[in-house]
Amino acid sequence: MASSTPYLVVLLCLTSLLQASLTAANPSFELPESEVRSRFSKWMTKYSKHYSCHEEEEKRFGIFKQNTNSIGAFASQTTVNGGVGGFGPQTITTVRVGMNRFGDLNPSEVVEQFTGFNNTGFRTPKPSPLPYHSWKPCCVDWRSSGAVTGIKFQGSCLSCWAFAAVAAIEGMNKIRTGELVSLSEQQLVDCDTGSSGCSGGRSDTALGLAATRGGITSEAKYPYSGIQGTCNVDKLLFDNQASVKGFKAVPPNDEHQLALAVARQPVTVYIDASAWEFQFYTGGIYRGPCSSDASRVNHAVTIVGYCEGPGEDNKYWIAKNSWSNDWGDQGYIYLAKDVPWKTGTCGLATSPFYPTA
Structure with a gap:
């Protein structure tokens, strides 16, 4: 010592x-x-x-x-x-x-009005690790593959969890079928009883609902209103535009496993979005300030890519947010990758999920 x-x-x-x-x-x-x-x-x-x-x-x-x-x-x-x-x-x-x-x-008002992860009673599902030496390129950007829809805006409905889940399903559906379809966040807001609509929720329960019902309908057929309404059961049961059979949890606090998953498809993550610097972020690799404690995460985003250099200071995750393209770098934030603490920048490695089909 x-x-x-x-x-x-x-x-x-x-x-x-x-x-x-x-x-x-x-x-x-x-x-x-x-x-x-x-x-x-x-x-x-x-x-x-x-x-x-x-x-x-x-x-x-x-x-x-x-x-x-x-x-x-x-x-x-x-x-x-x-x-x-x-x-x-x-x-x-x-x-x-x-x-x-x-x-x-101020930052607390942004968190109160524009985030939405509800960690009450949250338990991380059993993780599904990928083989450690699986194929993983140094850089991945699913936007360049046409697997990411345009930036959306959740409004003052605390529905980030639905937007993060939908973006992951949209990416998986494009990779699997070759067709990019904008899917319905409103269906999750109205129908996911495991979450609380515009009072907050969780991406894992949203993915679970889509898996239970076999998929999710399109945004065109079930448009976003930003207000929790009555679930349209007919569309929930009989009008799937993208198939979902299940979802998996990435092993927590393991950025290597997260990269293996993102190399295959977009992945939802929970982060802490409480800082003033996050509120007004417009570019660069964000390393904080923010909490990396799992109990402090309050927002859901979708990781749609990453890059590992060149150089130790140029490693980052590409996160799609749901605060409109007026926020951030045209709606995205670049979060530092492979940081010294296991939970990742702003806690992004604590509970990642991705859908399966």
């Missing part, structure tokens, strides 16, 4: 020096009130924002002002990240942030 102490001290000193230099490189940033007012007015028009009263509008302006100034200060901020417990290899990377539809919200 004594022999490791100098190493830890050096790392702590280096981290402190780097953080100090970053603070100096990012001085306080504040736009004139009139400029922020002008931006807020244009932002309200762009997103058709209306508030119930003047007091609410002023409250939202205050949050918008804080977010605008924070984005300006962050700019192309370089962040420092350590390994588990703050120790381990140090990585410096650039993440970009920018204004989007969440400009008048």
Whole structure:
């Protein structure tokens, strides 16, 4: 233990020096009130924002002002990240942030209104490991294979779990049949009794419902409303546009097994989306801040690819989100891959699933 102490001290000193230099490189940033007012007015028009009263509008302006100034200060901020417990290899990377539809919200409000993973009573199903030395290319992107539909928007319905499950089924169906069909999230929101509709749910129960009923119908025949309604039983039972026979759980906390699965098809994962930097992410490889604790994940996305370099700092997962193409890098976020902690960036390796047919 004594022999490791100098190493830890050096790392702590280096981290402190780097953080100090970053603070100096990012001085306080504040736009004139009139400029922020002008931006807020244009932002309200762009997103058709209306508030119930003047007091609410002023409250939202205050949050918008804080977010605008924070984005300006962050700019192309370089962040420092350590390994588990703050120790381990140090990585410096650039993440970009920018204004989007969440400009008048703070991070807790985004989580409350636009995520939706419900981990109450959650138990990870028995995992199905793939052979360790199975074929796995260095880079996979199912978008380039035409196996990923366009970015969708869940709205303020807490239905990320349904969107993540549907994206995985859409990918599997394209790979299996050669046809890309946009499938129905609304069917899962209305019919999955293992979840709670617009009050949150789980991708594994959604995949389980699709498997029990033999598949899922198309978005065209069961369009998304963003409101939990009565289940259309006829479409649930007799109008499958994509076949689903089952689903499997990737062994938890194993990024190698996750990569083996993603090399075959898109995979759903749960992550922590609580950070301000996540809320306004626009590009770069995201390494945090976020929690990697399984008990803290709150959002579901679909991993549609990955890349393993060249270089240790260029390993990332390609995650499809359901917050519209106005968010992130045209609707996607690139999450750091093969990090020193087993649960993965923002907990993405804790509970991955994929459908089977």
